Amino acid sequence: MTRFGLGRSLFWTIAAIFLLTTVVGTLLQALVASAVLQPLEAREAKARAELAASAVAGAIAAAPSPPRGAELDSLLERQRESVRPAWIVFRGTDGTIASAPAGRFIALEGSRGDSSSSATGRQDARGRFEIIARRAVTRGPTVIGEVQVMRRNWSRGAMGIVGSRNSILLFPIAIIASAFAGLVLVRLLVRRLHAMEILAARVAEGDLTVRLTDRSGDEIGRLAEQLNRMTERLAVARSQIEATELERRQLFADITHELATPLTSIRGYAETMLDPGVPVSQEERTQYVRGLLDESRRMDLLIRDLFDLARLEAGAPLSRVRLDWAALCRNTIERFEPRFRRAGLSLSWNQSAHEAWIEADGHRMEQVLENLLVNALRYVPEGGAVQVELTPESGERFGLTVRDNGPGIPAEELPLVFKRFYRGAGSSGGTATDQGGSGLGLAIVREIVERHGGTVRARGNTPRGLAITVELPGRGPETKERAS
Ligand SMILES: Nc1ncnc2c1ncn2[C@@H]1O[C@H](COP(=O)(O)OP(=O)(O)OP(=O)(O)O)[C@@H](O)[C@H]1O
Ligand SMILES: [Mg+2]
The missing domain is CATH 3.30.565.10 (Histidine kinase-like ATPase, C-terminal domain)
Structure with a gap:
């Protein structure tokens, strides 16, 4: 009985291995990113932030009069690019706040309704912002405020591991895309192997007419070609065996017939001579005995010839x-x-x-x-x-x-x-x-x-x-x- 599709498919094994590899690879990638790349990035960002904060603090200190309003904003805006994605903020001791991007930080602070406490520590109360650089601004002996570079705090939780929102979105997409591509590939391979499984099962059941149509020259294609060749040779061998078997049967039938014919004559002669109801003259008796002798001689010759032929065919040595x-x-x-x-x-x-x-x-x-x-x-x-x-x-x-x-x-x-x-x-x-x-x-x-x-x-x-x-x-x- 043919059993197709039963048992464990290679497809699921390969698919499971593939998915596992993808997940483990992704996690390793994320770990490497958080352990190596993120600290490097943080250090670089801090250096840039400190430079920017110093530059702004220096500019405010050097200005003829303390800059305010639009003047202060444009001063901060000039350093914006170098600290991105962080903000650069000026907090005056008189309570003024200016930031770049324009007003963004002030708006966020305002929505929390607790600007003073967040602005003074290294982190705000909920850990939402982190100050990565700060410089006191002095004019003469008086401290008039502080320039701070702040950024959102990504260091906790999953976001800390992957570093940015873009990466978080890209990882699952990459996993799904590569898993899909892998599954399609595996599916193709499994389909070709399945065709071979069918061929093997048919051959096992005695159908030697079946052939594979896989013409690709890769390993599986070459295997298919070999299987086709093997099946062809099996078919030829089987037809030869069948022909030999037929010949053998014919030979046995011939031998039986050839032996039976003289035996029937011998029995006929003997029965006639022994039958008391059939009067047999001396002349007829002699004729029957001669017939008996001829038939037994014929049998003898036949048996000798058959034996001789069999010996020759079996490779009896020639001198x-x-x-x-x-x-x-x-x-x-x-x-x-x-x-x-x-x-x-x-x-x-x-x-x-x-x-x-x-x-x-x-x-x-x-x-x-x-x-x-x-x-x-x-x-x-x-x-x-x-x-x-x-x-x-x-x-x-x-x-x-x-x-x-x-x-x-x-x-x-x-x-x-x-x-x-x-x-x-x-x-x-x-x-x-x-x-x-x-x-x-x-x-x-x-x-x-x-x-x-x-x-x-x-x-x-x-x-x-x-x-x-x-x-x-x-x-x-x-x-x-x-x-x-
Ligand atoms: N010289 C011949 N002229 C005509 N027919 C022949 C001649 N030689 C052989 N044959 C034919 O070929 C057949 C096969 O010959 P073969 O010698 O194999 O067998 P056989 O003479 O019948 O029997 P066996 O030789 O075994 O006693 C013969 O039965 C006969 O019909
Ligand atoms: Mg002859």
């Missing part, structure tokens, strides 16, 4: 030696000549290669030619001609061709002749003395030839008949010298 293929063919043909003569067939040997040195298992190479000659004996009707020819081929190879003028095989069936259990339509024909075979002879031929690094092919003979050519690599001259 390969350097041998003259031409001499080997000549001997085999001599052995078969009497059988061909009895069957009313002509057998000719054409040897254009005087010697044909190959490295092969002599017994197996004999078996190859025997199988081809037995086929000719079996399928070429009386009066037919069979030619065996050994020729040098290109690339230091030799070709052995057995051709006849028998019924041949239809062109469309030629590719099938080397398959196990293939029997053509004419396989039951042939000479009167021989029966049809089990369709293993040419399969054995192909297996032996391929084990020797050679090839075998069948083609039609002109004007009629079949030609089968076996090609084997010759043994190189330098090897020949060493071996001889």
Whole structure:
């Protein structure tokens, strides 16, 4: 069963880590600001304030007459920029107050209704203002007032940490914006990983047609490409296994069928002979016993051939030696000549290669030619001609061709002749003395030839008949010298 979307998503883990990092980073940033930047800023502001206060105090002291009203305001206004965002204030001993920005401080003081107490201490009663610089103003021996630089007191609470109102607003916005960007990024990654999860689940369920469409060349894209390639290869491997399995089943069915056919005949003969109700003459009895023998011989041959083929396919060792293929063919043909003569067939040997040195298992190479000659004996009707020819081929190879003028095989069936259990339509024909075979002879031929690094092919003979050519690599001259 596929389980998508269940279990913990990587999205939430990454998102949580991201948010935590953002919050911790922001707090650290604020702490650094309050521990390092703010004191530096305060020191600088104090220095500027003291300079401004001294300048104003000096100007008032040096004036020909104590400045008042607009004159005093413009004096204070001139220092305003250098003390921003603080205020610069003049408090006269006679109770006059002047400030820059114009009247702002006076207005604030007025709204509190307690100007005298706030103006004299370093901080007002509620800690709202802080005096960061002050200078007494004297004219001659008389103190006529004091210049003060004041600012709002930010040093307590959260405002003290972050330093300014702007920063307070920017921090949450920065946190939200970066968290949002991070979440979008994580979401994209998680979606691509999720597609891979789906692919893996489908493959686990046996669906090998599924593919990922992630074409980006980054790490995840490359992983997707590898997964696609892996799935493709799995699909190919599975189809190969299925084809092998099908072939195996077909083979078992063929073997069962091939064994069952002679067994049925044997049982039929035996039952007929044992049935007291069926009168059997001596002649019929002999015929049945001959039938029994033929069928059991056929079974024996079939089992031997099957065993032989299985051994070859399983890689049974070959005893390969350097041998003259031409001499080997000549001997085999001599052995078969009497059988061909009895069957009313002509057998000719054409040897254009005087010697044909190959490295092969002599017994197996004999078996190859025997199988081809037995086929000719079996399928070429009386009066037919069979030619065996050994020729040098290109690339230091030799070709052995057995051709006849028998019924041949239809062109469309030629590719099938080397398959196990293939029997053509004419396989039951042939000479009167021989029966049809089990369709293993040419399969054995192909297996032996391929084990020797050679090839075998069948083609039609002109004007009629079949030609089968076996090609084997010759043994190189330098090897020949060493071996001889
Ligand atoms: N020379 C030939 N002329 C016509 N048909 C042939 C010839 N040789 C082979 N065949 C066809 O090819 C089929 C396969 O041949 P193969 O030698 O593999 O099997 P078989 O002769 O039927 O049985 P086995 O060789 O196992 O006893 C034959 O059944 C026959 O139909
Ligand atoms: Mg045969």
